[in-house]
Amino acid sequence: MRVWRFLQRKIENQQTVEAFYELSVDIQKVRKLKGWVLHQFPAYTKEVAALLEDMGASGSIIAHVLAVHPEAILCNPEQMQTQMELWMSVCPNQRELIGIIEKFPASFFTSSNHHDNQRNNISYFQSLNLNKRIITKLMASAPQSFSRPVEQNQLMVSTLQQAYQELGGEEANMKIWLQKLLSQNPFVFLKSPEVLKQNLVFLRDSGFSTAELLHLLSKLKGFVTELNPDSMRRSLNFSQEIIGCSEAELRHIILKCPALLYYPDSTLAERFKGLLSTGISMSQIIATPTILELTTQIVNYRIQRLTARGYDVRTGSLDVLNGTKKDFEMSFGKLQLRRERPLFNPVAPLKVED
Template sequence: MANATSNLFMTFLARSQLGLLMPGLSALHNQRTNGKFSQHFRYATDFISGQENKATVESLSELSVDIKKIRRLKPWVLSKEVTYVKEMASILQKIGADGSSVAYIFECCPEAILRSPTDVSCQRDLWLSICRNEKQLVELIKRFPDSFFAVEHYESQKANVRFFKDLGLKNTIISRLLTSASNIFHNPVEKNKHMIETLQSHYLSLGGSQENMKTWLLKLLSQNPFILLNTSSTVQENLEFLQKNKFTDSEVLCLVSKLKGFIVQLNPATMQNSLLYSKNIFKCTDQELKELILKCPALLYYSVPVLEERLQELLKAGVSVDQVKEAPGVLELSTEIVQHRIKKLNAIGFSLKTGNLEYLNGTKKDFETAYGKIQAKRERPIFNPVAPLNIED
């Protein structure tokens, strides 16, 4: 009886301990399978508990950094045991960053103080190699601190900078790509090389000349560097789609160039829908549709809902479908831009119902020039050569 009671007690004890252990095991499993959540939770807990690195907070305060902003955006940075506030500030100050610039950079990118000073120094030298001077570098860091402090991609960035220089891209273009399209520089250089070779191959196969290929390619990259984030198979599919729709090789090359490389970011399904929509709306033949597309590639690039919205905005202003067909480039403009330009033209008595839609087209500078001419023409007094002169005696 005693043995039975003892066994019963041991069983109960084991089950109780297992019950206590299971939540812990479950938490451990969740931590391993959801590391990011656990990490953020730990940082949040540290912050709530008030376990900030006092030395870090004091160093940042001495630099007039808004600590409250960091606590609001990325509080976990302040709980890190090892930081390099003074070292990072020194690196920035040596290239000419003043106190307010240093504070602004740390507020926008608090992770900067966690980077290794050695790595950041290497990054500084790399970026400086494509900048005109240190002043420009400081401005770039202020505008794109996250890109600059992505030092974990240093080796890829270095290899890609060298590759693009060898390709013939100017430093101004490379610096713009490095900041606005930094993911391209995170790619292994082999991937970018393969994409460049793909574009060169298609350019030649579509009838482009070897002599003009470099100029064409550099212009394409400067207009749309994100083309390098696509795959060679995507490029192939889209070009084949256009060829199947009776576009000649020279016309396909023209579209690729006019679309600034955005053709590779499309897919056959969306292009097909856009073509059908344009054909139905403008009631045109296949040949007329081709001419419209070549005149305004936006008809191919924008999705049906976007084209629909823009066309409706023009129709509300009293413009006819036939007018849009004559000047399809107006569909490249957003509804906000169209509304603003129509309002300005109406204010000086210019009616789009009878006027030329070409006045709406173009860049802001183009429109302002056209608007100024219309305004000057309407304000100019009419001269009547046979009207009697009023001469005072």
């Protein structure tokens, strides 16, 4: 028996290999990254492909899913059917589910050992009247949250709700607030409720008012659960020293840019240095501290594009540099339009008094 198992580990499952070739799966990539899957018996390659095809997946999507997550073929048809039923209880349609599987195949093809926990957690989040899309995002981005006992998630939710109420949050807005928080950071459930409490105590002791704490809890995108007092203390001390401001002034800056709390001092040092080396002043950074959320590489690239258009960031507002790539392109486009639009139309007839 042991000899047979050893031989199985050494010999590739030819049915799997042939099925992969038929489905145009990048088998060399599979061999390189997850070759052990090709040695497994039994495997359900054709069954996985048939399930995805029945749901509307194209051949290229099926090949992609099996190349990046070949472990999918180890799920038997019964497991896959149960998974589809669980996901369809919160997913609007099969087309959207295929989109999720394409991006997060490991979240869909999971162990059957977790089905009961998944089912219980789905029911719990539905009982909170959370939007189905939020639940789907949680399942896709943080599947571990659904694999663990529902009691652990209930404890974290009750801790968040209690903190929200104690900080003056309105009951009527709690559902929207919770949805936004979970949407921004699906991994919030993987943290300890005690960490959240400790961080809030630290921030309160640092001088933030109740209203300001609620603002941070809402704006930190859940990072307040990923921090700890020691890391925040180092970041605060470094920021205050390099900016040269009072504690009250620093709190005001942090309310505009909570990133100062969770970036380590080494990252902050690099970004301050990068900004100042371009000729940007500290007063400009204080006026637009969210510029610190961008990497030095991104800032330099945007400055080069603006400089080529004649915009001097040393004298202008940093708002044009700020935001996502989409935000910057919009600001850049408006700036370019203002420069190219003529002040008057030389061929237009002049309006004169009769």
